[in-house]
Amino acid sequence: MKREYERRHSRWYEVLLLGLGFHLVVGLPLVVMVPSLERWGWEFWHHLPDVRTNTIIAISLAFVASALTLRRMARFPGAQLAAYIMPTVSITFLIAVAMLFFTREGYTRQVLFGGYLVSLAWFFMGYFIGRRYRKLKLALVPFGDTKRLLGTRQVDLRMLDSTDLEGVRYDGVVADLRAQDLPAEWEKFLATCTLCHIPVYHIRQISESISGRVRIDRLSENEFGSLLPPLFYIGFKRVVDFFAALLLLPLLLPLMAIVAVVIKLDSKGPSLFLQPRMGYRQRPFLMYKFRSMYHDMSGEDFTISEDDPRITRVGGWIRKYRIDELPQIFNVLKGQMSFIGPRPESASLSEWYEEDVPFFSYRHVVRPGITGWAQVEQGYAAEVRGMSKKLQYDFYYIKHISLWLDVLISLKTVRILFTGFGAR
Structure with a gap:
């Protein structure tokens, strides 16, 4: 009988809420509309002089830059995202203001500042609502060096007792792919996970992402290639x-x-x-x-x-x-x-x-x-x-x-x- 496993965050509402598209489709219009309506009224889009257009473009660019930066930073170990929301959003909006200032383009300060405040509220709300979904949940195959891995606030590690995920949805499965004692049934289990679109990670890859360090005692020729900066x-x-x-x-x-x-x-x-x-x-x-x-x-x-x-x-x-x-x-x-x-x-x-x-x-x-x-x-x-x-x-x-x-x-x-x- 063929086993079917389901990957975490594979359901449509999870993909929607956690994806960058949700920020762009829902968050961006909200950040632009709320301060614009408060300052210019409901029919502001019927008349968009340069001052209004510049303001809307500046808010949009700052919001998108903030979303991309926060999303990328969240991938690195020790990135306490809540602590970086305010400085990230502040810097992107300051850069937008600086660009308008040096190009001598007109803009509405009240609307731009309103867009800044709504952006802060949006990202903080998104963080606190979705933080439990952002915590990685990884299953460990109990062979080799996987027992040495320790979880963190951002990563939940769970050791498997058998070749079955037992209905739990994981972000991925971690195994020591170089372990000499890895039984054939566990190798088949890893293949099944891959067929069900559940990523299988080598322990070294996850160890680096958790610790923020690259082990230097055993560097292969492939790793030397990855250590060449662009x-x-x-x-x-x-x-x-x-x-x-x-x-x-x-x-x-x-x-x-x-x-x-x-x-x-x-x-x-x-x-x-x-x-x-x-x-x-x-x-x-x-x-x-x-x-x-x-x-x-x-x-x-x-x-x-x-x-x-x-x-x-x-x-x-x-x-x-x-x-x-x-x-x-x-x-x-x-x-x-x-x-x-x-x-x-x-x-x-x-x-x-x-x-x-x-x-x-x-x-x-x-x-x-x-x-x-x-x-x-x-x-x-x-x-x-x-x-x-x-x-x-x-x-x-x-x-x-x-x-x-x-x-x-x-x-x-x-x-x-x-x-x-x-x-x-």
């Missing part, structure tokens, strides 16, 4: 970095001048600290930082602990809130660094890590960053064991590098600036 996005990112640094420089220069004076008053020595670091394609460069330690003190190249006696009073504060990293905007302008990427290590530490950490040098395939995936997920790491885990985060970033992941890292970095997470 050259188009690398080039696009370099252009964005350059112009973003140019725009930020006038705003940051006064702050950097104040910090430099405070550092000089706090302890003897120069305000800036220059250190050779290993950069893009293993090319060394001088990285700029504000000095946070006493001048001419010997010790390790890395900070021993949060209570390292070499750290000055001002140094502890600027480290906590990452203010010591601000001069690296000049490294970004010179093309030596990016705003987002693996953190560059000192030349001496790089030599140490390359001896003890497999594939360490591969992280130089992208430009190093002021902030990165490892920094927002793990924090500071200097010892080899911590660096191995950090490198797994770096490989995940390289493997999944995209605009959406960079946006997520940017939002997480803003949170860190207010909490001081991972500082040392």
